[in-house]
Amino acid sequence: ETGVTQTPRHLVMGMTNKKSLKCEQHLGHNAMYWYKQSAKKPLELMFVYSLEERVENNSVPSRFSPECPNSSHLFLHLHTLQPEDSALYLCASSPQGVRYGYTFGSGTRLTVV
């Protein structure tokens, strides 16, 4: 257990479904991140939240919608996804300042059918 918990671990959804991924950390970190990890591609930073405010959105399609209600929780709401969105979605958190590195969760393996 790394201190960052992601649920569910696996998710299969149809293209017309709506689902949400959840990330929770009780490490006292101030920043939280969503990454997408696809086979044979580098890690893609999707969203960054610092002190519960979104500070970066790397041109992610609107079918992905993040929510950060407090510094301990981060959600990724999914709707009308495409098969190419199938990937491992990783959540990470860090104290203020990257010198401490990121703490990652175990990820949610998403399959869109």
Place this chain on the structure above:
Amino acid sequence: AQSVTQLDSQVPVFEEAPVELRCNYSSSVSVYLFWYVQYPNQGLQLLLKYLSGSTLVKGINGFEAEFNKSQTSFHLRKPSVHISDTAEYFCAVSIMNRDDKIIFGKGTRLHILP
């Protein structure tokens, strides 16, 4: 902007042999450097990091890395690998003294051969 290059996508090594995973970075300013490991079906775990000071950094599981500013490299080494080291290894960089994001390389898959 900074970037990270991991030239080897896969490295096969016999068990108990030494290994070096190569990482080169590009940046016009001083950087922090990291190595992460990802075991199958898990997230990334921090192996070690270079912030400043001694250029030889020791991490968990017997790994170490050496920062070479002139060659802009941060290669990861282990003198004797085990089957349990089978994983993907990511080099990463971030700009020093800025609350900026960490940029990851594409990863190197380490295969341990019996």
